[in-house]
Amino acid sequence: MVMMGLGRLVVSFKSKLKSLKAKKLYDKIEKSESMRIEIKSRKARKLIEQTLKIADSPKSRTYAF
Incomplete structure (x- = not known):
């Protein structure tokens, strides 16, 4: 009896x-240009x-001779 009710x-x-999952909470808007x-x-x-x-960091210094 209890199991049937449960x-x-x-x-x-x-x-x-x-x-609840099926309902959309909001409408999706399309992106304008x-x-x-x-x-x-x-x-x-x-x-x-x-x-x-990255270019301004001291570790990335490269020198062209």
Whole structure:
């Protein structure tokens, strides 16, 4: 008797979890062209910053004779 009630409870809990997963909490927006350009420029700035940091470090000094 107790096991049947527990079984039903588990089944109803599982179905509630599945319904929660199926719902979208937000609508995904499409990226505009300006957003894409901004993302690319941020990535480029970050890459330039990393490159300059490596180039300016004292361990990476190379001398051409």
